Amino acid sequence: MKHINLSFAACGFLGIYHLGAASALYRHGRKLLKDVKAFAGASAGSLVATVLLTAPERIEECNEFTYKFAEEIRRQSFGALTPGYDFMARLRSGMDLILPANAHELAHNRLHVSVTNTKTRQNYLVSKFSSREDLIKVCLASQLTILSSHTFEEERGSTWAAQPVLLASSFLPIYAGLKPVEYNGQKWVDGGLTNGLPILPVGRTVTISPFSGRLDISPQDKGQLNVYVNVAKQDMMLSVANLVRLNQALFPPSKRKMESLYQHGFGDAIKFLLKENWFE
Incomplete structure (x- = not known):
């Protein structure tokens, strides 16, 4: 039996690309899944x-x-950071249903889930979750790259509370005004800063990213110099198109563009499923 892992890259508002890929895997990649x-x-x-792991039949609803x-x-006026706008409550309402x-x-x-310790600058992959409530609170901050002032606790050899873990995973310090996730003297930020594309140690990890690069599922930019840069363990092509995508990752593009990204x-x-003979 094959040992396959799926890894979805950090990408902010370009997460809609991931939803398109996840939908294709659910519809036509059962042999892979x-x-x-x-x-x-x-x-x-x-x-x-x-x-994709817990509610694949509801991907379109999430979309x-x-x-x-x-x-x-x-x-x-100021996007998700507009004073008085309750970003977390709005996102919570969606995740509660999904x-x-x-x-x-x-x-x-x-x-x-990838998270970063601000003191040691080390990356951690967290995989233990204690309740549905914890997982929902985790997901509230994981879809879009927005800061949040929640906390979490690490207990070596035991369970990490899921809520603060994904909140930490989605913390990106380029948005000013909010503090990193703190608990017991530790500060945690976006895992995408140190490991934006986790590769698991056992088996083959299929990589998915909306940025063009050396990846299994990603855009393939044409007519570019074959130059790559490694950003938080993700090999990205150095291209104008990727710079445009970076801007879209930070600020949500129009619905028409998001629909295009999904497609x-x-x-x-x-294309990946066909290439690997996993399509059905």
């Missing part, structure tokens, strides 16, 4: 990994919610 032992992700990628949510954020009652049980020891994610995943 039956061999998947673990799911991994950083920042927005960790949320899509969670949905529609993302369109509406992004449009709501675009209408705000994740099943046993989501934390399905995710336990199969979902690996590109779907199409790139189909």
